[in-house]
Amino acid sequence: MRRVIGFIGFALIASTLGNVRSEQAPRSERGAAPIIPVTAQELLTRVRDGKAQVTVVNLWATFCQPCVEEFPDLVRLEKTYRDKGVRVFFVSVDFDSELPAVRRFLQKQGVTYPTFLKAQDDDNAFITALHPEWSGALPATFIYDARGRLRHFHEGKGDFALFERLVQDVLQHPNP
Amino acid sequence: MRQRALAWAMFLALPLMVGAQSMSKLKPGDTIPASVKDIKMLSVTGHQLSIADVKGPKGTLVIFSCNSCPWVKAWETRIAEVGNWAQKQGIGVIMINPNDPAKNPEDSYEVMQQRAKERGFEFPYVVDATSDVARAFGATHTPEFFLFDAKGTLIYTGALDDNARNPEAVKERYVKNAIEALLAGRPVPVAQTRSIGCTIKFREKI
Numbered sequence: 001m002r003r004v005i006g007f008i009g010f011a012l013i014a015s016t017l018g019n020v021r022s023e024q025a026p027r028s029e030r031g032a033a034p035i036i037p038v039t040a041q042e043l044l045t046r047v048r049d050g051k052a053q054v055t056v057v058n059l060w061a062t063f064c065q066p067c068v069e070e071f072p073d074l075v076r077l078e079k080t081y082r083d084k085g086v087r088v089f090f091v092s093v094d095f096d097s098e099l100p101a102v103r104r105f106l107q108k109q110g111v112t113y114p115t116f117l118k119a120q121d122d123d124n125a126f127i128t129a130l131h132p133e134w135s136g137a138l139p140a141t142f143i144y145d146a147r148g149r150l151r152h153f154h155e156g157k158g159d160f161a162l163f164e165r166l167v168q169d170v171l172q173h174p175n176p
Numbered sequence: 177m178r179q180r181a182l183a184w185a186m187f188l189a190l191p192l193m194v195g196a197q198s199m200s201k202l203k204p205g206d207t208i209p210a211s212v213k214d215i216k217m218l219s220v221t222g223h224q225l226s227i228a229d230v231k232g233p234k235g236t237l238v239i240f241s242c243n244s245c246p247w248v249k250a251w252e253t254r255i256a257e258v259g260n261w262a263q264k265q266g267i268g269v270i271m272i273n274p275n276d277p278a279k280n281p282e283d284s285y286e287v288m289q290q291r292a293k294e295r296g297f298e299f300p301y302v303v304d305a306t307s308d309v310a311r312a313f314g315a316t317h318t319p320e321f322f323l324f325d326a327k328g329t330l331i332y333t334g335a336l337d338d339n340a341r342n343p344e345a346v347k348e349r350y351v352k353n354a355i356e357a358l359l360a361g362r363p364v365p366v367a368q369t370r371s372i373g374c375t376i377k378f379r380e381k382i
Contacts, residue, residue, distance in 0.1 A: 063244075064375060065375075094246075095341055118372075121339045122338050134370070135201060135316045135317065136370040137376075138375055
């Protein structure tokens with residue numbers, strides 16, 4: 001009897017976990033990291049969840065050459081600093097029809113963690129919610145501290161040295 | 177010590193200053209940049225035209241666009257409709273491609289000609305051969321719209337409408353609303369918006 005209850009309990013937990021995972025990862029395919037559609041508010045809620053010392057948000061697209069060029073540096077940044085509480089949220093602004101290309105690119109770059117897809121149709125509202133000075137040009141990178149405060153904003157292509165400097169600034173000065 | 181702190185602060189501020197490049201973009205109230213308004217640009221029909229040449233009696237609409245950007249492609253039919261309509265209302269219209277075709281062959285002059293024909297652009301589609309016109313406007317990506325009144329004062333800058341992906345879901349036709357307000361002598365309802373687009377592939381400065 002105890003074994004049956006244990007089995008039912010296990011099945012319930014597995015089912016619940018499965019549901020949570022499917023809610024969080026509606027765009028995932030077998031073996032691929034999920035790509036989660038987000039509005040600006042949903043993205044900012046995740047940024048402010050207090051689970052990281054630094055959150056780097058990078059807005060990119062497969063059609064954006066400078067985005068593609070800087071991407072490996074951000075992947076390297078995440079690998080280098082993940083043990084120090086730094087995470088990178090990649091947010092693709094590609095159209096839904098480009099999802100297969102987005103997925104292929106992420107796999108090629110070795111991104112095995114969840115990433116995001118801009119879900120909001122109204123670009124003006126999305127841009128304004130993230131930063132009133134962002135022109136909408138890509139790539140754009142936003143660096144938040146543990147409390148979700150925007151500490152640095154960079155519009156245009158960056159590189160590892162630049163991103164590292166900005167991340168280190170937030171790590172070294174968590175409360176400016 | 178203080179000097180070192182200052183140097184460090186300036187070093188960190190650099191990316192913010194880079195980001196602030198977009199702040200040099202023309203803003204409502206600014207005028208057509210004198211340094212570029214007479215620059216002749218090759219149109220898809222083989223004519224040399226400047227912004228001053230196309231200036232309309234009621235205003236001028238300057239569009240920075242290209243052939244290659246998915247955002248442009250999503251909006252292109254609507255750009256043709258609004259541009260053709262605006263021209264008939266006495267608004268001069270010019271669409272400028274500032275992209276370096278060496279960085280993307282889809283932005284070549286030949287493809288511009290083909291695209292203009294396919295989409296039925298009745299307004300000039302021209303090559304910004306140095307990308308200097310885009311620089312002077314502070315344009316950062318394609319597509320971007322700049323609407324000037326008859327005196328050459330910027331009254332609207334930003335996106336065509338509020339939904340690139342889905343024409344059926346458009347709620348705000350920013351450019352059309354601004355032109356209608358201009359023609360009616362009313363203030364524009366929204367003077368500035370932003371949209372995501374493709375970074376301009378500027379030609380290198382020689």
